[in-house]
Amino acid sequence: MAVGQTSFPDMPVIEGIRLGSAKAGIKKPDRRDLVVIEIAEGASVAGTFTRNAFCAAPVLVAREHLAEKTPRYMVINTGNANAGTGEQGLRDARACCMAIRELTGVPYDAVLPFSTGVIGEPLPVNSICFGLPDALANMGDDSVAWQQAAEGILTTDTRTKGAVATCEIGGQSVTLNGIAKGSGMIRPDMATMLAFVATDAAIERSLLESLLRESVARSFNCITVDSDTSTNDACMLIATRRGAAVAGDDEIAAFREALDKVLIDLAQQIIRDGEGATKFVTLEVSQASSRQEALDVAFTVAHSPLVKTALYASDANWGRILAAVGRARVEDFDVARVTIDLDDVRLVEQGGRAESYTEEAGSAIMAREDIVIRIALGRGESAATVWTSDLSHDYVTINADYRS
Known part of the structure; x- marks a missing residue:
């Protein structure tokens, strides 16, 4: 796959x-x-x-x-x-x-x-x-x-x-x-x-x-x-x-x-050939205080099993992305200044779900093979981009059988 x-x-x-x-x-x-x-x-x-x-x-x-x-x-x-x-x-x-x-x-x-x-x-x-x-x-x-x-x-x-x-x-x-x-x-x-x-x-x-x-x-x-x-x-x-x-x-x-x-x-x-992958995901983090901070946020989201399984299921469970961003190693995080977008669909602003968001719009983006998640931290001018995949049943199968 x-x-x-x-x-x-x-x-x-x-x-x-x-x-x-x-x-x-x-x-x-x-x-x-x-x-x-x-x-x-x-x-x-x-x-x-x-x-x-x-x-x-x-x-x-x-x-x-x-x-x-x-x-x-x-x-x-x-x-x-x-x-x-x-x-x-x-x-x-x-x-x-x-x-x-x-x-x-x-x-x-x-x-x-x-x-x-x-x-x-x-x-x-x-x-x-x-x-x-x-x-x-x-x-x-x-x-x-x-x-x-x-x-x-x-x-x-x-x-x-x-x-x-x-x-x-x-x-x-x-x-x-x-x-x-x-x-x-x-x-x-x-x-x-x-x-x-x-x-x-x-x-x-x-x-x-x-x-x-x-x-x-x-x-x-x-x-x-x-x-x-x-x-x-x-x-x-x-x-x-x-x-x-x-x-x-x-x-x-x-x-x-x-x-x-x-x-x-x-x-x-x-990434496109990742074990069991069905999605190619680009994580763009901007407005960070440093490139390392942007990378920390991007990788925290990219490594979240809950985010990755939601991606596999095409489930617009945006709360998992929000939670992953919130636990990244960022000091004095002002969540009210953070925005999170799924391609061109605004998910999060002012500390919660964006007023313009609809489940239908989010689900349509999550159903795509190529997905972009954009996270603006509102803290500075640094940025970083990370690429990842979803987590599927096939990933578990491939690695459970790897030595056979």
Whole structure:
């Protein structure tokens, strides 16, 4: 189940990037579950990772290797998270890096491992190593290779997720391609969420890191399906430096806009494919005293089981939204100044139900697949937008049966 219709975009070639995938039988036979991304020499690479204290072994190894060398390969497996696996998990993640070294000759610490799937089970290293030669033999740089890679990183997702953007830098066209996976355990904090974005732009690593952090804050860190922060979240940005240089203010602004477009597109696709989702919900909080205050209010509403189940039922139970706003971490809250709208229908003003509100109007909005909830706090000029989904019977079913 997913909200709305999407199709995988045509991915242009990014010079300096090749992708390969294989069916390694990690959890299920005859499905793509292993992906290798090859990065040409001279690239810049930046990453953001989960801040979960029980971060997975591949996250620890990827952070360590990224700090030591510019990566030449990324290895991603699905079907097993290699999280909660202790020292053995670290040895297994490093074994996958060593396998790439033996097959390609690159330094072991120029390989970044990524895993997604069930937590707490040993990584099937033999299956991964068995599949690596096939993944390397199937390397390509065209749209088919990108789509197969997007397929190879999925878990409970029902569809692949890809996004493309271009911008003009110094009279040259710069391209960004991105793929992601994520459907449940989604509340990135940097879900089981992974994202890989590549561009042909020439960008120094320090600037690339800054741009990625800022864009992740506006995209992946503004989505939630179920409020659970994964042990394995990662978002990687690769600049192959084969195209136009991004250095001046105008170039940076143009690239930032394109990067935001890709990451927000991918983030919203994750919500539209949320486990059991039937609604795509945008929460816009304005007139806050700070952006953090706006985010606190938005996430309090987005995480409310009562709000989410009302959304699933198309029930215009606006009191649940009001109650969630009221329990957010806001000091000296003057509820008389708060307004709450459901799309263009005013729900709340002056501390209670708006005089213009009718159940018929509210129910008509709640019956839609795409819903906007607007909350104005009357406290300042800051704002934030968060995207979420509803909570359905299918969400419970999917997660009750996840390990079967």
